[in-house]
Amino acid sequence: MVLFGLSLCAEFIANDRPLIASYKGEILVPVVFDYPEEKFGGFLAETDYRSDFIRDEIHANGWMIWPAIRYSYQTANSNIPHSAPTAPFWLMDETQRCSAYPLGKDDPGCTLGNLNWLGTDDQARDVMARMIYGFRISILFGLALTIASAVVGVSAGAMQGYFGGWTDLLLQRFIEIWSSMPVLYILLIIAAILPPGFFVLLGIMLLFSWVGFVGIVRAEFLRARNFEYVRAARALGVGNATIMWRHLLPNAMVATLTFLPFILSGSITTLTSLDFLGFGMPLARPRSAN
Numbered sequence: 001m002v003l004f005g006l007s008l009c010a011e012f013i014a015n016d017r018p019l020i021a022s023y024k025g026e027i028l029v030p031v032v033f034d035y036p037e038e039k040f041g042g043f044l045a046e047t048d049y050r051s052d053f054i055r056d057e058i059h060a061n062g063w064m065i066w067p068a069i070r071y072s073y074q075t076a077n078s079n080i081p082h083s084a085p086t087a088p089f090w091l092m093d094e095t096q097r098c099s100a101y102p103l104g105k106d107d108p109g110c111t112l113g114n115l116n117w118l119g120t121d122d123q124a125r126d127v128m129a130r131m132i133y134g135f136r137i138s139i140l141f142g143l144a145l146t147i148a149s150a151v152v153g154v155s156a157g158a159m160q161g162y163f164g165g166w167t168d169l170l171l172q173r174f175i176e177i178w179s180s181m182p183v184l185y186i187l188l189i190i191a192a193i194l195p196p197g198f199f200v201l202l203g204i205m206l207l208f209s210w211v212g213f214v215g216i217v218r219a220e221f222l223r224a225r226n227f228e229y230v231r232a233a234r235a236l237g238v239g240n241a242t243i244m245w246r247h248l249l250p251n252a253m254v255a256t257l258t259f260l261p262f263i264l265s266g267s268i269t270t271l272t273s274l275d276f277l278g279f280g281m282p283l284a285r286p287r288s289a290n
Contacts, residue, residue, distance in 0.1 A: 004135075004136070006132075007132055007133075008136060011067075011072075013068055013069060014071055014072060014073070014129035015031055015067045015069075016048075016070060017030040017031050018030050018064035018066050019067055020064070021058055021062060021063065022062035023057075023062045024061045030049060030064075034046065035047055041053075069117065069132075071126035071129040072133075073126075073129050073132075075125060076125055077116060077124050078124065080120060084124040085120050085121050086120045088116065088117060088119045089115035116128070137198070138271060141271055142267045144202055145205055145209055145264075145267040146260055149212070149263055150213055150256065150260065152210035152213075153209075153212065154249070154256060156175075156210070156214050156217075157214040157221065157252075158218075158221050158244050158249065158252070160221070161220065162240065162243075162244055164225075172218075175211055175214055178208075179211045183208045184270075184273070187270070187274065188274075191204060191274060196279065196281060201271065201280065205267060205270060209267060212262075212263060213256060213263075216252070216255040216259060220248070220251055221248055224248050229247060233247060
């Protein structure tokens, strides 16, 4: 939970923009707002705060405070000592370390924030920054998939267990056929056809992840639908939806909540598998396989 809470503030921990800057008496917040380069005497639409010109201009007319890691998930370090990938900075000697990250006399290259803590990947991007952003996406993806799967699976299991009869029989046969399919192969085929993205992958994996909730919810509703308080509610004229929501669902949620962590961890593992095989998040985004 602590790591997830920190990853939600990833832009304030690892970023290629300063957290706050002062330029000619004006306080700027580059980490939140986009400022055109012409504001600092340039001509580009987007400001590169790591460039020599912008850095020297801001230092000459003010100051800026950087995050702990001066790289975002897509920032390439053009000053690495040799071709990418590179090792973590502590495996370099001091000469290599300081010559690899030159930032000028006002901002020495050996500052901890400018170093690649865990080295760089094959595109010279900082591995530590990509891990922070990738961790956030993985956990958010897992939570979103778990909540969506719980809604669909609990609804299907509740309908089966409460109404029984043909409703239970038909849905149970469908679930048996659906769950017998090779899930990973089907995910690979669909992911290869549709354009990759967060919500596309979420929808694809939701097609199969909801099935795990049906059995436990169905069993709880089958057990409790003939209890005295349920029969009394029916005798008083309470509707089926109210009985299911108010009287039966709280009993079924005890078993459902114990199952949530398994769906969460399984969804992250599946997303990592798709990333590793090249069918996951777009290459420009931080990926769980990092």
